[in-house]
Amino acid sequence: NAGVTQTPKFQVLKTGQSMTLQCAQDMNHEYMSWYRQDPGMGLRLIHYSVGAGITDQGEVPNGYNVSRSTTEDFPLRLLSAAPSQTSVYFCASSYSTGFPGELFFGEGSRLTVL
Amino acid sequence: GQQVMQIPQYQHVQEGEDFTTYCNSSTTLSNIQWYKQRPGGHPVFLIQLVKSGEVKKQKRLTFQFGEAKKNSSLHITATQTTDVGTYFCAGPSKSSASKIIFGSGTRLSIRP
Numbered sequence: 001n002a003g004v005t006q007t008p009k010f011q012v013l014k015t016g017q018s019m020t021l022q023c024a025q026d027m028n029h030e031y032m033s034w035y036r037q038d039p040g041m042g043l044r045l046i047h048y049s050v051g052a053g054i055t056d057q058g059e060v061p062n063g064y065n066v067s068r069s070t071t072e073d074f075p076l077r078l079l080s081a082a083p084s085q086t087s088v089y090f091c092a093s094s095y096s097t098g099f100p101g102e103l104f105f106g107e108g109s110r111l112t113v114l
Numbered sequence: 115g116q117q118v119m120q121i122p123q124y125q126h127v128q129e130g131e132d133f134t135t136y137c138n139s140s141t142t143l144s145n146i147q148w149y150k151q152r153p154g155g156h157p158v159f160l161i162q163l164v165k166s167g168e169v170k171k172q173k174r175l176t177f178q179f180g181e182a183k184k185n186s187s188l189h190i191t192a193t194q195t196t197d198v199g200t201y202f203c204a205g206p207s208k209s210s211a212s213k214i215i216f217g218s219g220t221r222l223s224i225r226p
Contacts, residue, residue, distance in 0.1 A: 031212065041219075048212060090157070100214055101162060103214065104159070107156050
């Protein structure tokens with residue numbers, strides 16, 4: 001039982017490049033979300049999903065796209081990377097949706113945009 | 115917009131001293147969660163509080179949810195070096211219960 005798996009763990013991009021951060025969970029959780037964490041700061045919600053085919057915006061959605069074609073996967077796409085998107089990205093999942101309980105986090109993906 | 119603030123931002127204590135972090139929301143929360151993040155790690159769930167005035171204990175950790183459900187606290191008795199990390203509170207957004215908003219966190223460091 002792997003839990004929440006994020007890939008890659010580290011990535012360096014040049015400004016303007018695009019990439020996808022992968023997130024997969026094997027707990028059959030309906031709820032999945034993406035957060036970014038900047039140095040010395042809390043976690044800010046980018047996008048979330050309450051089930052396959054359903055996504056919604058969080059606090060800081062600009063510059064990011066998501067899709068949820070399966071229950072297991074919730075990829076985060078950076079369309080045209082900017083230095084302001086340098087951050088650590090965490091994917092999280094939960095068994096409940098309307099009233100999310102415990103969030104299970106992946107180990108994070110550290111992204112640097114030059 | 116809705117804000118979830120935590121104080122203090124940093125706390126440096128001598129091992130064995132007590133520690134408290136406070137979480138304040140600009141709006142009423144249906145529930146509140148607490149997480150711990152070790153340096154270089156990912157957030158790990160500690161507890162969820164749902165009822166007004168609720169108090170829960172986990173060994174040396176005591177969690178409290180305010181009567182008005184707009185604030186919460188985490189108190190650690192007799193800190194140990196294993197308590198080092200950042201403690202976050204989190205709650206649902208007023209606009210959507212599925213949108214979980216995190217507080218700014220309190221970083222705890224400990225002098226052995």
